[in-house]
Amino acid sequence: MLKEERQKYILDQVHLHHRVLLNDLSDSLNVSIDTVRRDVKELDKEKKLKKVHGGATSFGFMTFTKDDGNIYLKSKKISIAEKTVSLLSDGQVILMSGGTTNMEVAKLIPKKLVLTVFTPSLHVAMALLEHENVEVIFLGGKLLHDAKFAVGGTVVNALSQLRVDLCILGTGYLDAEFGLTEFDWEVIQVKQAMIRAAKKTVILTVSDKLHSVQKYKTCDMTAVHTLVTELDPSDPLLDSFRPFELMLV
Amino acid sequence: MLKEERQKYILDQVHLHHRVLLNDLSDSLNVSIDTVRRDVKELDKEKKLKKVHGGATSFGFMTFTKDDGNIYLKSKKISIAEKTVSLLSDGQVILMSGGTTNMEVAKLIPKKLVLTVFTPSLHVAMALLEHENVEVIFLGGKLLHDAKFAVGGTVVNALSQLRVDLCILGTGYLDAEFGLTEFDWEVIQVKQAMIRAAKKTVILTVSDKLHSVQKYKTCDMTAVHTLVTELDPSDPLLDSFRPFELMLV
């Protein structure tokens, strides 16, 4: 097993569970505890995670529901959210997934915009309820403890009975070749159902997550109609997505 | 368990309840009181909380009035919540409605109690997700803007497919003659479905709401199995409920 693979696995685990034990890692990776220790030390130095006694945690693990510690990331997300909101129009019925970027969208929706929004995300639902003119319908199901996101058959089932105008997908890793990927199996089931239930799909991604691939695949790039990033649509970083029939915003 | 996890839990508890007892922490975290003491001491040094004799409080505890503004009402509700939590046992499947009293229950559930909870309340769901051992299933539907509570056919329908051990109804006005009443038609539809879906029903009511009646009727007193108030079960204020076959707590 390559060092790269190991470190990627470690990062995945940290992102997924917000913490890992060195012992567990050394166990599941079949390498000595020292190797894992060195890997984690490196990742810590690169600020990809936080090393702690006995293991590692993701950044923002300790922050008490206070958005992000990362100012740059946050301003990128707001920029994306502003662009996204401009795509909405009165009377639309839309789907919104979870994630911090979608949270910003939910907050930025104009007070007078009349919408019907379906969502499986507790946080997004909460933010949307601040808007009087937005009818919020929660897609109920088993809630994930970390993501506060409903998953499972109930959600997928409810989605199969919908046909909405727009689906706005928040978090996710994007690559021209591999499409949209995630590191949680249950989440991609829901996202796939969301895409099926919508006439058009919008993906929100901060440029950091472009050209990166995770374990599970949600959909191909061909399923996406609009890609919103904080970059200028003419930015060369987006070149690899131009062959697809999609709108860059 | 990592030290960071413990400290996050402690901070969460402090932020949630504005005070914690070291004994409770050591109990629910399954570590010695000394370890908790050292953790709290550290967090105090980092100005993340304020250590006091026997426990810790969050900063700005005295100025905190989000809940009710009414400190007496709040302490009544906490007392009710404590009694209610003692009715729960490992492995139960329960239903919880919304309301501030039920919120206190959600917060006070011991960390090691294993439960499955169905709820149509955003706030309760959110609070329950703080507990690792509680599986939370949200009953999805149209959300009421003020109550952050799901109502409508979807919820009632989902409830009709359930048969759970216990239903805990929070807010509500109670009267021996008129039973349980509410002022929202859509809410009582859901509460009625909740009662039907449960083997036993527990009502939580602060004594202020005893012997008061609202516009719409949820159910008769005969449908109630347990009544939890902040009063002593022998209090004369409860006399009018004694003719019914119910447990006073």
Next chain:
DNA sequence: AAAAACTTTGCAAGTTTTTGCTGTTTTCGT
């Protein structure tokens, strides 16, 4: 193609951190 230089990995010895336990001292409510 062999040698040299470098990287990666696992091991072992020694150090530090963490944690629970033991008394002892301090604090608090009555």
Next chain:
DNA sequence: ACGAAAACAGCAAAAACTTGCAAAGTTTTT
């Protein structure tokens, strides 16, 4: 002021960490 509960200090075992080193594998140089 008294007894109980809480805080503290010191100790010891266990777990985690550090460092140095050598074997195995890679890459670069000659």
